[in-house]
Amino acid sequence: MSTATETIGYACPSWCERPDHEADDLGLGDVPYHYGPTFGAFIGVMTPGAQQPLGTLDDENRDDRRASDFRQLAVDAVAAAEWLEAQA
Numbered sequence: 668m669s670t671a672t673e674t675i676g677y678a679c680p681s682w683c684e685r686p687d688h689e690a691d692d693l694g695l696g697d698v699p700y701h702y703g704p705t706f707g708a709f710i711g712v713m714t715p716g717a718q719q720p721l722g723t724l725d726d727e728n729r730d731d732r733r734a735s736d737f738r739q740l741a742v743d744a745v746a747a748a749e750w751l752e753a754q755a
């Protein structure tokens with residue numbers, strides 16, 4: 668009886684900035700999350716598999732925002748939208 672080892676295959680899309688998926692804890696049949704650029708403090712790109720990239724908005728501290736914080740978020744959101752559109 669032989670012992671078989673399973674290798675999880677994946678191919679990073681060109682925009683993946685963290686291609687070290689060997690460290691990912693994936694189950695058989697799961698796909699890794701690919702990570703693209705970040706835009707400011709709260710916007711990033713994280714997509715399972717090698718499909719079209721999708722943005723994420725991560726703001727755990729939703730209170731106590733000033734007008735300048737919202738202006739920066741708007742600038743970051745426009746940059747993220749332009750990057751996503753450029754990948755289409």
Ligand SMILES: [Zn+2]
Nearest residue numbers: 679683686701
């Ligand atoms: Zn990747």
